[in-house]
Amino acid sequence: MFRIILAALLLAFPAQGEETIVADLSQNNVSITATFDGTGILIFGAVKRFQPAPDNGPMQVVIAVAGPSHPVTVRRKEKRFGIWVNIDAVEVDEAPSFYAIASSAPLDQVLSATEDLRYKISVDHLIRSVGAPSTVSDPTHFPEALIRVRQNNGLYTQKGGQVDLMDETLFRTQIKLPSNLVEGDYKTRIFLTRNQLVVDEFVTTLAVRKVGLERWIYNLAHQRPLIYGILSLTIAILAGWLASAIFRVLRLN
Amino acid sequence: MQIYLPIAEVSVNAFLLLGLGGMVGILSGMFGVGGGFLMTPLLFFIGIPPAVAVATEANQIVASSFSGVLAHLKRQTVDLKMGTVLLIGGLFGAAIGVQVFKALKEIGQVELLVTLCYVVFLGVVGGLMFLESLRSIRHAKKSAGKRAPRKAHNWVHGLPFKMKFRTSGLYISAIPPLMVGASVGVLAAIMGVGGGFIMVPAMIYLLGMPTKVVIGTSLFQIIFVTGFTTLMHATTNYTVDMALAVLLLIGGVIGAQIGTRIGVKMKAEQLRILLAILVLAVCGKLALDLLLEPTELFSLGPGGH
Numbered sequence A: 001m002f003r004i005i006l007a008a009l010l011l012a013f014p015a016q017g018e019e020t021i022v023a024d025l026s027q028n029n030v031s032i033t034a035t036f037d038g039t040g041i042l043i044f045g046a047v048k049r050f051q052p053a054p055d056n057g058p059m060q061v062v063i064a065v066a067g068p069s070h071p072v073t074v075r076r077k078e079k080r081f082g083i084w085v086n087i088d089a090v091e092v093d094e095a096p097s098f099y100a101i102a103s104s105a106p107l108d109q110v111l112s113a114t115e116d117l118r119y120k121i122s123v124d125h126l127i128r129s130v131g132a133p134s135t136v137s138d139p140t141h142f143p144e145a146l147i148r149v150r151q152n153n154g155l156y157t158q159k160g161g162q163v164d165l166m167d168e169t170l171f172r173t174q175i176k177l178p179s180n181l182v183e184g185d186y187k188t189r190i191f192l193t194r195n196q197l198v199v200d201e202f203v204t205t206l207a208v209r210k211v212g213l214e215r216w217i218y219n220l221a222h223q224r225p226l227i228y229g230i231l232s233l234t235i236a237i238l239a240g241w242l243a244s245a246i247f248r249v250l251r252l253n
Numbered sequence B: 001m002q003i004y005l006p007i008a009e010v011s012v013n014a015f016l017l018l019g020l021g022g023m024v025g026i027l028s029g030m031f032g033v034g035g036g037f038l039m040t041p042l043l044f045f046i047g048i049p050p051a052v053a054v055a056t057e058a059n060q061i062v063a064s065s066f067s068g069v070l071a072h073l074k075r076q077t078v079d080l081k082m083g084t085v086l087l088i089g090g091l092f093g094a095a096i097g098v099q100v101f102k103a104l105k106e107i108g109q110v111e112l113l114v115t116l117c118y119v120v121f122l123g124v125v126g127g128l129m130f131l132e133s134l135r136s137i138r139h140a141k142k143s144a145g146k147r148a149p150r151k152a153h154n155w156v157h158g159l160p161f162k163m164k165f166r167t168s169g170l171y172i173s174a175i176p177p178l179m180v181g182a183s184v185g186v187l188a189a190i191m192g193v194g195g196g197f198i199m200v201p202a203m204i205y206l207l208g209m210p211t212k213v214v215i216g217t218s219l220f221q222i223i224f225v226t227g228f229t230t231l232m233h234a235t236t237n238y239t240v241d242m243a244l245a246v247l248l249l250i251g252g253v254i255g256a257q258i259g260t261r262i263g264v265k266m267k268a269e270q271l272r273i274l275l276a277i278l279v280l281a282v283c284g285k286l287a288l289d290l291l292l293e294p295t296e297l298f299s300l301g302p303g304g305h
Helices: A002-012 A113-119 A141-152 A212-223 A225-252 B014-031 B036-045 B050-074 B080-107 B110-142 B175-191 B196-206 B211-236 B242-265 B268-291
Strands: A019-025 A029-032 A039-049 A059-066 A069-080 A083-096 A099-103 A156-160 A164-166 A170-177 A184-194 A197-210 B002-005 B010-013 B162-165 B170-173 B298-302
Touching: A019 A184, A019 A197, A039 A059, A039 A184, A039 A197, A059 A164, A059 A170, A069 A141, A083 A141, A083 B268, A099 A170, A113 A184, A113 A197, A141 A156, A141 B298, A197 A212, A212 A225, A212 B242, A225 B050, A225 B211, A225 B242, B002 B014, B002 B242, B010 B014, B014 B036, B014 B050, B014 B196, B014 B242, B014 B268, B036 B050, B036 B268, B050 B211, B050 B242, B080 B162, B080 B175, B080 B211, B110 B175, B110 B196, B110 B268, B170 B175, B175 B196, B175 B211, B196 B211, B196 B268, B211 B268
Parallel strands: A029 A197, A099 A156
Antiparallel strands: A019 A039, A039 A170, A059 A099, A059 A184, A069 A083, A069 B298, A164 A170, A184 A197, B002 B010, B162 B170
């Protein structure tokens, strides 16, 4: 009973400026080069406060890194005439290409369901799916499948207890970015919670960009497609001729 | 050594790609097939997005076919005249095929139809070649030393516009090669392959060309059809991955040279029965994928209309 009253009080009087997050990333840019094989980002920070730490429950930290969102078509196979065929398809309007959550304790202990929904922290709150066709009887299975498939690919992760806390002030975690990373701005959000309620939120951006040869090839392919196509063919023909010439020399010797 | 592919946006092992390219290149040189029917499913398997795999594969086939055809030109086993006639038909066919592909895409289910196309064509072609090769091997054993009976004249020889194809030793109408070229072109565009595995048997059984000439001529024609396809994909879908293509083709061109030399040392019947077994194996794998229940029923694709 006391907890409920306390929670209500906290909601009524938000902890304005009592505790604020100061945080940074080990790097603000991730460069995708030809030999890019995934990388780790260190996210660290501290809690700034002008009064002693409040005693309503221990301090907890939730960190969420989200890749750029794109629409996705989720298809389901069914058996028709003895073979497995894609039958139903549901268009998911928005789904992040990458999403990692790290928290100082299991997420359900750190965050209440309402706060999770309000700040859109769990991945299922980020996936927006509205226009499922009426022919699909169970449209909710499709966003679930999307999450499952991406979890299996290592693109969606959720780890409780991965954020290290020190003295109710310092925190840090390591987020692993996989090798199949998509270019874009990765929104990094840090939440400070007490008693399952969000006290402060800190937002920063991690820019993931192709550089060097990768950048050049990508730009050429999209801006000068005909030249790119001809160049690809030229490389192919030259390589074919070169191999033939080398083997002829080898055979003569 | 991991390498990040700029268009496919995935990181893969460079040596794996070199090895795959080399393996498919050997087959390409031995049998005169582009190898696309093998390489494209292999690329799907290592996690390359299908659209990128199909487009980049076309580019790689240009390289291995070019390398192969040079080796065949040296030995004068390319019928350039026949190749040109087939090519004219092939480009017409590819243009029609691209339109058919677009129409199928609008209905949806393009993936299923492509797989079914593979299963049906690989099954029929592989089965026929296998039986034929078995029969000719048995025949050769029974009547060792005796010459095979001359080919009987069929309807193909009754058509007008006769042309002399000196390298093939044929005097036939230009209509059947044009038709073969066109129908292979249609299939090539729909299935995203060079079409050699259909072209080679069609040349042997429909046109009656000698096996040794068939391979070089098929490679010659494939260069142009896949070159055309590469340009189409590069300008419309932006799915040709240059880095992936370079890695595949380094392995591929070397493999094609080795394959051509292996092919010379083998008897035509042995070559044919090996190709038949290979075609049937790929067909069986694709058929199983359709028949067995997949572990994950759901699949993700790019959205947006």
